[in-house]
Amino acid sequence: MKIKHMITAFLSVAVCGISAISLVTSAADQYQDKRDEVIMLVNEQRTALGKSELYEAELLNQAAQLRAEEIIDNFSHIRPDGRAGYTAFTDLGGVYMAVGENIAYGYPTEADVMNGWMNSDGHRGNILNDAYHAMGVGVAAKGNVLYWVQLFSDGKNLPPLYSKGNINRDNKTDSTDASAILIDAAQKGAGMSGILNRMQISFADLNRNQLADSDDASLILRYAAYAGTGGTESIESFCGLS
Ligand SMILES: [Ca+2]
Numbered sequence: 726m727k728i729k730h731m732i733t734a735f736l737s738v739a740v741c742g743i744s745a746i747s748l749v750t751s752a753a754d755q756y757q758d759k760r761d762e763v764i765m766l767v768n769e770q771r772t773a774l775g776k777s778e779l780y781e782a783e784l785l786n787q788a789a790q791l792r793a794e795e796i797i798d799n800f801s802h803i804r805p806d807g808r809a810g811y812t813a814f815t816d817l818g819g820v821y822m823a824v825g826e827n828i829a830y831g832y833p834t835e836a837d838v839m840n841g842w843m844n845s846d847g848h849r850g851n852i853l854n855d856a857y858h859a860m861g862v863g864v865a866a867k868g869n870v871l872y873w874v875q876l877f878s879d880g881k882n883l884p885p886l887y888s889k890g891n892i893n894r895d896n897k898t899d900s901t902d903a904s905a906i907l908i909d910a911a912q913k914g915a916g917m918s919g920i921l922n923r924m925q926i927s928f929a930d931l932n933r934n935q936l937a938d939s940d941d942a943s944l945i946l947r948y949a950a951y952a953g954t955g956g957t958e959s960i961e962s963f964c965g966l967s
Pocket residue numbers: 890891892893894895896897898899901902
């Protein structure tokens with residue numbers, strides 16, 4: 726039987742293999758799809774209750790990843806050096822008005838760990854807290870056991886990792902994103918699994934038909950051309966999303 730355990734804390738409320746295209750801009754990260762999926766699941770819970778979605782922030786991902794590696798041998802909100810878990814975030818330069826951490830281990834999938842957290846008052850409280858606007862996820866493994874960390878903050882001074890049309894996490898909406906969408910659509914058309922995860926498809930789907938395909942790629946290219954010649958409208962407005 727797998728060991729499952731989780732604890733929560735309200736730590737402080739002070740006030741693809743495609744040669745031409747890299748979809749990963751930070752260090753090679755085998756767990757990025759898992760991070761994205763956990764955040765998708767969090768946002769499904771929040772939007773079902775009419776709450777704002779949290780955006781994924783790289784600094785919170787980095788801090789959560791460090792925490793996931795720490796809790797393998799020290800399953801606690803207190804770090805191996807005796808300080809509180811959120812100092813992994815402030816050590817990286819993160820600042821906050823509100824911050825919180827959920828940790829768990831032994832759950833094999835994103836859906837499993839989210840179910841575990843949602844069935845626990847303290848963890849659910851963090852996931853649904855209105856004070857938070859950004860989050861990151863850490864995932865680490867020891868043998869077959871996965872260790873999970875969610876790190877939440879109010880998002881002060883943190884840029885979103887994804888934005889509409891920007892699916893390769895480089896803060897730009899351009900032809901690289903359009904190419905990734907076309908490759909994903911072509912692979913799926915050939916019966917393969919594609920290169921985009923659920924989070925990326927949601928940010929790629931500019932015409933909101935639940936698909937990322939050539940229509941969205943065309944919109945991205947048109948917007949990039951427009952922005953490249955000095956256009957100042959937002960992509961949401963340009964694509965009729967707002
Ligand atoms: Ca991009």
